[in-house]
Amino acid sequence: MTDTSFHNRKYVIGGVVLLIVITFTVRLVYLQLLSEDYKIFADSNAFLNNIIFPARGAIFDRNGKPLVYNQPAYDVMVVMREVENLDTLDFCESLGITKEIFLQRMEYIKDRNKNPGYSSYTQQIFMSQLPSKDFSVFQEKLFRFKGFYVRERSVRRYDYPYAAHVLGDVAEVSQKDIDRESYYMPGDYIGKQGIERSYEEDLRGTKGVQILLRDAQGRIRGHYKDGAFDRKPIPGRNLTLGIDIELQSLGESLMQGKLGAIVAIEPSTGEILAMVSAPTYDPRLMEGKERGKQMSMMFQDPLHPMLNRAIQGTYPPGSTFKTAQGLTFLQEGIVNSQTLYPCSRGFRYGRMKIGCHSHYSPIAFVPATGTSCNAYFCWGLYYMLNNRNKYSTIQAAMTVWKDYMVAMGFGYKLGVDMPGESRGLIPNAQFYDKIYRSSWSALSVLPIAIGQGEVTLTPLQIANLGATIANRGYYITPHVVKYVEGGHLADSLLKRHNVPVDKQFYEMVVAGMRNAVTNGTCRGANNPWYEVCGKTGTAQNRGHDHSVFMGFAPRENPKIAVAVYVENGGWGATYGVPIGALMMEQYIRGELSDASKQKALSIQERTIKYQF
């Protein structure tokens, strides 16, 4: 019998089975006991975290006028597997697209290289952010287009074409945002600029989530544990700004055709009443799907409309800076109300000359401020830096000077509640030691006394100087947002910063600034209704001078401090003074007089030619 001779082969066959079972067991040890990956894969497979987006907070101006709010837009979605018998022509017509675009789009969706998450079972975006009016046409016919769906999404809407730089905008999160904060998922919106960005956490609210069970085709099979782990979204907080939209709109129209900035602050609170950066743009351009195109266009614009000059532009402050110098000299006892300095059409010392316009000489502090005498402040700094009784070295004197400047809010960021603020530049002793190789004298640095030379400030810092003077010696961190509904402002925004200069000296500066309005460079700002205090600046630079104005009103219990900076605008009196005066009038009186309206119109129409 043949079977007996092959009897032992049963062990081979039995061994094969054992070997198979052992191999499988080893594999199971790897899959089930050693590797954690599969459990994680399984969760992301089966649980669909259906995110419910909270409504983003709305933004109002200081008088409760809505500036930014949400409006529904519609994404047209497609489930490829369900599309059948599509009347392409009709479909394209109701969306207002050509057949080529349709085909292109469908190809794009199916291309896994470009659209990695593609599944023919799930909704894919065919067209995003269809405005309501286009949508209504499409919706009527939607039932005819099998496989097409709409998804509601809210987009930001703006009621005014103003304050683009302040408000900022929202857009889809970048990969960087996602990497930085795990809250965000691709496709989420995030504030990109302005207060949309700096108040992102207040505005965005908290996403809600429904945990759904999803099958392999992406179909929903119900709530996980009947919704026990679902969370409701928490809507974003509404913001009320310090901005007065009427004042803002006036500022923006006055700055038409010019480069520069206007910042208006309520001195007692630090609230920013207007923040104008020119050129500006209509925030509505950034709505929805056009944003990318608009952004790249504006980035290429040589005038840099995206730049918020009010906080990002750093300029020589010109003569507005003299007020800060005067306060320093008075406090340090370098000058007093009686001190007279000569001015023979300028400061002359050896071969050094800093020009001035013609006025009487010698001159005291208040009239010197009023006429904006360059020589007076140059002498002041000269005597301060060379006062060896008080300061051991020029470096020590410089350090004292620098400390005053910093105390007044210069040289560092003020901490405004907006992204991208610049700090400007206040030179210190080390700075000059470095560039002059430690051999420098008061004469070397003298232009800083009149807001020239190395000193640069942002328009916000200039306005804040005005507010500090209006407050006679302190300022509250300037801030754009007045009130967060259901939240609170950061403590740093409400902080009072005291300048170590006596109130009496501030009163002298105030007197000087009043003198400038009544008798000096700011006569254009004078009016019969309230006492304006002001200081012009004509900042020299390589091109035409910059026209600067800093002022506040009324003199007692000031309501508004304002800084105007018009690039290459010439004399401070040419643009700075009238613009500043109109801003104050608008805010204090609530409207412009007929004469002022005429003036505003003429300024609005004046354009400065810039060469780039």
Add this chain to the structure above:
Amino acid sequence: MSQTQKSIFRSIDWVVILLYVILVIWGWFSVCGASYDFSNPNIFGWESNSGKQLVWGGTSFVLAMFIMLVEKRFYESSAYFIYAAVIILLLVTIFIAPDTKGSHSWLPIGPVKLQPAEFAKFSTALALGKFMSEYSFSLSSSRNFMSVVGLIVLPMVLIIAQHETGSALVFFAFFLMLYREGMTGSLLFTGFITVVYFVVGIRYSDTPMSYLPVSVGEFTVILLAMLCTIGLMWVYCRNLDEVKILLAIGLGTTALLLLFAFFVIPFNICPVMLVVNISMVFYLLYKAIYYKLANYALVGLFCIFSSGFYYICDTLFDHLEPHQRIRIEVLLGMEDDPRGAGYNVNQAKIAIGSGGFSGKGFLNGTQTKLKYVPEQHTDFIFCTVGEEEGFLGSVGVLITYLFFIWRLIFLSERQPDTLGRVYGYSVVSIFIFHLFINVGMVLGLTPVIGIPLPFFSYGGSNVWGFTILLFIFLRMDAERELKKNKY
């Protein structure tokens, strides 16, 4: 008669019955898990798969009882008739079966569908048993051997014609039975090495060896062909000196070629190695003809086949159906397409992996219930076991199968006649093949070939087919005692 029945039930192997019942019930629970619908949690209703499976399981117990009533004599006498009937059924099925996912293998009978291919297994096993138990039968007779191969290949071809390649491949299992019956091991070895050639050759056909214009796949296959030929000569021709010389020539030439290609002129060394193999073939044929040694001729044939295999492989591969080609490519790690062909296996691995040590609990598996795993209640049923019962359950199933198959081997060996033994080993081989391919596929170790896991995969044909297959054997085994008693 009642006396006989009584003794049948006494002599039946209750160990196998117990394991069978465990597997069927365990299978039913798995089908419940796999087809459980969160929105329709009725696992007993006829409209659910689990409800139907309950019917299949229950009826299969009744079916088993009936089969136990049929005497072995009946199978002995009607083996060819059953075989012929099933062959006709298979033939008819090709033409009348409606298209079910591209396959023409399901016959709708009233509310249920039957797959005749499932029944071809036991009919072929019976026919083989009957044929091989004939007095004059000898496996070493090539005529007999070819007839055996014919009996196996005929249903295979018909099932392939039904586009059920997976079910057809099961018939290769019979070669394991033939091995037990004395078929030379070299044939199994040839089959095994063919798979190795195929896997290595296809997998690495486009991989260059370092900077040489040499395909790693081609080189390896030719080298393997050389070494296997020399190995076979050693085993079957027993001329050690010859083997040593050939080995020295083969390896020496290869080494020289490699050195030359690496350090002098980079060129494709494979054709030269092929020349070495061909020279070897000529030597072997010379020995075979001159000394009339058949073994040399066979080894020579092996060498020709091995050397040429790589070149026909590419052609063969190109002639596979695209979905099968992609399945092979995915299995060999040449394609990484988790949403495409690799999707099934990937999801299967995720489902099993997420089960952990003790599983998620009955009806708690999310992966299988939410239909991430395609065919989860049929071919991929093992996923549900892995996910819901974890490592413990999975290994439990495997060990149950191990003892089940071992017990069947034991029963086969104690058969007093060739019919019983051949049939028993056929059953053993079919279970091994199904277990190996099905669980291996789910674990990502074997190609995705759509064959069910016996007793676990959903489907009446599956449960019934394996029940018939098994219980015919149990009846034969039970009669072993009767025969003893008779004589």
